Structures are given as structure tokens and as C-alpha cells.
Amino acid sequence: MTAANDRSSLVTPAWLEAHRDDPKVCLIEVAGLGQDQMPVYKAGHVPGAIGWKWKEMLWDSQTRDFPDPDEFARRLGAAGIGNDTAVVFYGEGVQFGVYAWWTFKYCGHDKVYILDGARDRWANEGRPLSTEVPPPAKPVPYRPVARNEGMRIGRDEVLAALGRPGQVILDGRSPEEYTGQRVGGPGGPDVGALRYGRIPGAKHLFYSDLMNADKSFKTADEIKRAAAERGAVPDKNVIAYCRMSHRATVIYFALTELLGYKNVRVYDGSWTEWGNLVGVPVER
Amino acid sequence: MSEAQQQAALVDPAWLAARKDDPKVRLIEIAGTGQEQMQAYRAGHVPGAVCWLWLQTLWDEYKRDFPAPDDFARRLGAAGIGNDTAVVFYGEGVQFGVYAWWTFKYCGHDKVYMLDGARDRWANEGRPLTTDVPPSAPPVQYRPVARNEGMRTSYREVLAGLGKPEPVLLDARSPEEYRGERVNGPGSPDVGALRYGRIPGAKHLYFEDLLNPDKSFKPVAELRRLVEARGAFPEKDVVLYCRMSHRATLVYFALTQLLGYRKVRIYDGSWTEWGNMVGMPVER
Numbered sequence: 338m339t340a341a342n343d344r345s346s347l348v349t350p351a352w353l354e355a356h357r358d359d360p361k362v363c364l365i366e367v368a369g370l371g372q373d374q375m376p377v378y379k380a381g382h383v384p385g386a387i388g389w390k391w392k393e394m395l396w397d398s399q400t401r402d403f404p405d406p407d408e409f410a411r412r413l414g415a416a417g418i419g420n421d422t423a424v425v426f427y428g429e430g431v432q433f434g435v436y437a438w439w440t441f442k443y444c445g446h447d448k449v450y451i452l453d454g455a456r457d458r459w460a461n462e463g464r465p466l467s468t469e470v471p472p473p474a475k476p477v478p479y480r481p482v483a484r485n486e487g488m489r490i491g492r493d494e495v496l497a498a499l500g501r502p503g504q505v506i507l508d509g510r511s512p513e514e515y516t517g518q519r520v521g522g523p524g525g526p527d528v529g530a531l532r533y534g535r536i537p538g539a540k541h542l543f544y545s546d547l548m549n550a551d552k553s554f555k556t557a558d559e560i561k562r563a564a565a566e567r568g569a570v571p572d573k574n575v576i577a578y579c580r581m582s583h584r585a586t587v588i589y590f591a592l593t594e595l596l597g598y599k600n601v602r603v604y605d606g607s608w609t610e611w612g613n614l615v616g617v618p619v620e621r
Numbered sequence: 622m623s624e625a626q627q628q629a630a631l632v633d634p635a636w637l638a639a640r641k642d643d644p645k646v647r648l649i650e651i652a653g654t655g656q657e658q659m660q661a662y663r664a665g666h667v668p669g670a671v672c673w674l675w676l677q678t679l680w681d682e683y684k685r686d687f688p689a690p691d692d693f694a695r696r697l698g699a700a701g702i703g704n705d706t707a708v709v710f711y712g713e714g715v716q717f718g719v720y721a722w723w724t725f726k727y728c729g730h731d732k733v734y735m736l737d738g739a740r741d742r743w744a745n746e747g748r749p750l751t752t753d754v755p756p757s758a759p760p761v762q763y764r765p766v767a768r769n770e771g772m773r774t775s776y777r778e779v780l781a782g783l784g785k786p787e788p789v790l791l792d793a794r795s796p797e798e799y800r801g802e803r804v805n806g807p808g809s810p811d812v813g814a815l816r817y818g819r820i821p822g823a824k825h826l827y828f829e830d831l832l833n834p835d836k837s838f839k840p841v842a843e844l845r846r847l848v849e850a851r852g853a854f855p856e857k858d859v860v861l862y863c864r865m866s867h868r869a870t871l872v873y874f875a876l877t878q879l880l881g882y883r884k885v886r887i888y889d890g891s892w893t894e895w896g897n898m899v900g901m902p903v904e905r
Contacts, residue, residue, distance in 0.1 A: 399816070399818065399902070399903045399904075399905065400816065400900060400901060400902060400903050401815055401816050401896075401897065401898060401899050401900065401901065402899060402900050491899065491900075492898075492899070526810070526812070528810070528812040528813070529812070530897075531685055531865070531893055532683065532684065532685050534683065581815070605899060606897075606898065606899045609815055609897050610897050610898055610899055612685075613685065613814075613890075613893050613894050613897040613898075614685060614890070614894060614898070615685050615686060615775065615776075615889060615890045615894055616684060616685065616686050616775075617684065617685075618683070618684060619683040619684055620683075621683060
């Protein structure tokens with residue numbers, strides 16, 4: 338077991354396997370961009386996992402925002418998740434599982450975990466995937482809980498933080514996005530923002546550099562070095578962003594859960610907001 | 622000649638043909654979205670027209686914004702346009718020409734005109750198109766001028782006005798965009814915003830409905846009827862938007878130049894800003 342796997346929010350395939358019949362554990366695969374028809378989930382998922390589409394489940398139905406506390410409680414209760422249910426996420430792509438973890442934490446559900454390495458590490462360990470879809474869980478009551486507003490930062494605060502000492506902005510996008518050659522993610526169409534570039538002063542930390550080939554997190558030492566090279570040491574205020582903030586939550590998870598940083602926030606507007614905003618500064 | 626065509630900022634093909642050798646008149650075709658290779662211009666343009674790519678010439682190089690006064694002056698001087706040069710625009714599509722007209726007015730260049738009906742009316746009148754590209758004009762001095770900030774509004778002001786009797790909000794997008802079924806215009810890929818819908822309370826006035834089939838403006842009486850049917854009366858504050866604000870400027874032109882409205886502003890962020898912003902209310 339690596340140092341990263343000792344962390345409480347990160348669970349290993351072995352841990353999950355040992356808890357597969359635990360009624361207080363709910364396993365969810367989050368279908369990301371390009372997975373609207375859930376082709377990968379249908380082709381084979383970690384046994385016991387249900388499939389969620391990221392936007393339908395994790396965003397408000399109208400505004401670009403997370404569900405408010407009452408709506409969050411309604412959705413979780415309807416999905417058979419109670420306040421004390423342990424929810425384990427993994428994503429396809431991997432960042433969408435981490436985004437769901439972050440969203441649950443932000444929305445106030447504390448018992449939430451990430452399956453290290455998503456389906457990649459699971460399968461690499463020789464564990465079987467399944468095409469069986471679990472029966473829907475019975476609805477339960479869910480008591481609305483308060484958001485953790487400190488996990489998140491808005492556009493005006495980011496603007497006010499520019500150039501301020503003690504602040505480090507990390508950009509989790511691909512090199513092509515960071516350098517302003519593209520606004521779409523790797524392999525996707527080049528769309529999402531009208532302007533190309535980055536938030537002025539942002540340092541580049543491509544999210545996939547925090548992971549091994551099987552999508553598991555690298556060791557804490559390796560992650561610590563990568564963060565420190567960008568000036569993101571524990572006493573700094575760190576802002577993580579990417580294009581829609583999925584990849585930024587991978588950085589958030591690594592810094593807070595694996596390295597113990599306390600002052601990290603996700604700018605969830607990310608480049609799809611900043612790069613479309615009238616009048617904000619852009620660096621290229 | 623219709624009433625509309627007698628308005629000072631709108632010139633007709635005959636007016637333009639009579640001035641084709643006037644050194645104080647500059648004719649510019651604006652290549653809009655999908656015209657990045659200036660295909661229409663190369664296939665045949667109104668004689669004497671040079672061609673500009675809209676984004677490269679009408680926006681700041683980095684930010685989503687119009688060029689600052691010094692940059693605007695530098696660009697115009699380099700293009701051989703002086704403070705007293707009469708600039709006539711037409712667009713491919715038509716809305717990009719009006720957007721250039723609006724941008725010049727906003728940036729403080731007063732002698733700016735629209736060719737009614739763009740190349741469509743010109744050709745419909747049996748006038749020839751050409752593939753001759755005019756020689757580039759020698760650079761001149763352009764004295765920086767002040768912007769007309771009253772022509773423009775921001776998301777902050779629009780948000781503050783929601784639910785109030787004024788401003789009257791008019792949405793110039795296609796019916797599909799207004800209803801929240803798409804986030805781009807007809808025939809284009811469905812991209813540009815993460816959320817679908819409209820600014821709450823906005824009335825629908827599709828820009829095409831203001832034009833005849835040859836892209837010339839409809840008669841004033843007809844325009845007046847269309848606009849007043851949406852509650853946009855001359856004494857009201859009116860705010861216009863669409864997806865990027867090109868189509869909105871066409872409505873702006875009709876209201877201010879053909880109907881004499883005085884309190885009209887463009888929300889240039891439009892849906893590509895609003896529909897990507899975190900936390901903004903959306904109606905569907």
C-alpha cells in the first residue's frame with residue numbers, strides 16, 4: 338500500500354471488495370463528458386456500481402450551480418442515500434468521480450470516498466468488471482445539510498486575488514489549454530470559451546501528472562514535489578481551476594486529502610466562465 | 622426609397638455606387654463566424670470593399686472586450702482610416718456588419734454607416750460583385766477618441782434590473798435558443814454555453830424578423846409594430862442581447878437609427894457570458 342492509499346478518503350479496490358455487501362456503502366460510477374449514453378458503464382463497471390450522469394446529478398437543473406441544500410437532500414434521499422451512507426465514487430473519465438466527491442463534500446455530505454484508480458486500477462489488479470445493473474435502492478429520508486462554502490471561490494474573489502502575495506493559482510488543464518492554443522480538453526472539440534489563455538499568474542499543474550498510468554494517485558512525496566515546484570506549499574492560499582473544474586478537483590483532492598493542505602479552494606467557474614467573461618484579464 | 626433607407630446611418634446601394642471613388646469613404650466587408658477563410662469575400666464582394674475578420678479587428682487581442690481607445694486609434698490609423706473618414710460596413714452574415722457599425726460608434730468613431738441589405742440587396746439590384754482586392758490604404762494618424770459607454774451594459778446591471786418594469790429585455794436569438802433547446806444559431810454546432818435558456822423575463826425578438834429576404838431592413842412602420850408588441854416603447858430603457866451580441870446590434874440599429882429610440886443598450890456579454898456564469902438565474 339502506498340502512502341496515498343492510507344488516506345481515509347481514498348479507498349483501494351481491496352477495501353471496496355471487502356465492503357461490497359455492506360448496505361451502508363453505496364458505489365457510484367460518474368459518467369463524464371462524452372458518456373451521455375454511458376457506453377463504458379454498460380460495457381462493464383465495478384460490480385455493485387450504479388451509473389450517474391455528472392451534470393444531471395451534480396448541478397442545479399437551471400443555473401450553473403450545485404443543487405441547493407433542499408434539492409441535494411431530495412436527490413440523495415430519492416437515490417436511497419441517507420446522511421450516514423458511505424458513498425464511494427469513481428469516474429469515467431477519472432476526474433468526474435473526483436468532482437462528484439468534491440461536490441458531495443461541498444454540499445455537506447461527509448461520508449464520501451474515492452476509489453483509487455477508478456476502473457483502471459481495479460481491472461489492472463485482475464478484478465472482474467460486470468454488466469449487471471443493481472436494482473434501484475429504496476428512497477430514504479435525507480436531512481438537509483449546510484454547504485462548506487470555504488471549499489469554493491467565485492470569479493470576483495479570484496479577480497481580487499490576482500497578484501496578491503500568499504496566493505497560488507494552479508491550472509489543471511492540458512498544456513495546449515494552458516498555453517492558449519486550445520479551449521477544449523484533449524480529444525474533445527475546441528469549444529467552451531471565446532478567449533484563449535489562462536488566468537494571469539496561474540501555474541501549470543496538469544491533473545494527469547498527479548496520477549499513475551492506472552489512474553491511481555502518485556505517492557504523497559511525488560505530489561508534494563510537484564505542488565512545491567509551483568510554489569503551492571501548505572501555508573499558501575491555493576486556488577485550483579481548469580476548464581469546468583473537474584480536473585481542478587483532482588488537484589484539490591491530492592492537496593487536501595493526500596498532503597493535508599488546509600487552504601485550497603476550487604474556482605468552479607474555471608475557464609468556461611473566465612474565458613467568456615467580458616473584461617477580465619487573460620494571459621497567453 | 623422606403624422611410625428606413627432615408628435614415629442617415631443607413632446607406633443604400635445607389636448611394637454607395639455614387640461614391641465608389643470618394644477617398645473619404647471606406648467600404649469594409651466583415652467576415653463573420655464561419656467565414657474565417659473569407660470565402661464569401663473571395664468569391665465576390667461589393668466593389669471597393671476590403672475584408673476584415675470580425676474578432677481580430679473588433680476585439681481586444683486578449684480580453685473579451687473592445688479595443689481600448691489607444692488601440693482603436695492605432696488600428697484605424699494603420700488601416701488608413703482617419704477621424705473624418707466615412708466608414709461603410711456590411712457583413713457576411715449581415716449581423717457582423719451591424720456589429721462593426723455598433724463597435725465603431727461605441728469606440729467613438731461617429732462617421733460610420735451600414736450598407737442596407739449587405740451583398741444580398743446589392744446583388745438583387747443587379748449590381749456586380751467583384752473579386753478585385755483594393756490596394757491597402759497608406760497609414761494615417763488617428764486621434765484617440767472617447768468611448769460611448771451609454772451604449773453598453775454589463776451582467777451586473779442586467780442582474781440588478783431583473784424583475785423591474787425597466788429595462789425591457791429583448792432576446793434576438795433564434796426561437797430554439799430562446800426556448801433553451803439550443804445554445805447556438807441555426808446550422809451551427811450546439812456549443813457556446815453550459816446552460817440552456819434565457820435571461821429571466823426576456824422577450825423574444827428574432828433579428829431575422831426585422832429584415833426582408835434581401836437582408837434590407839423592413840419599413841419603419843413594420844419595425845415599430847414588432848418592437849412595440851414586446852413592450853419596448855420609445856420612452857423605455859431597452860437592453861438587447863443574443864448569443865455574442867452580433868444579432869443584438871442589428872436590433873439596436875433598428876431601434877436607435879430607424880425608430881429614434883434613445884435609451885437602448887447592448888448587453889455584449891450575451892448568452893455566451895450569462896449561460897456560462899456560475900449562479901446566474903436562467904429561465905426556460
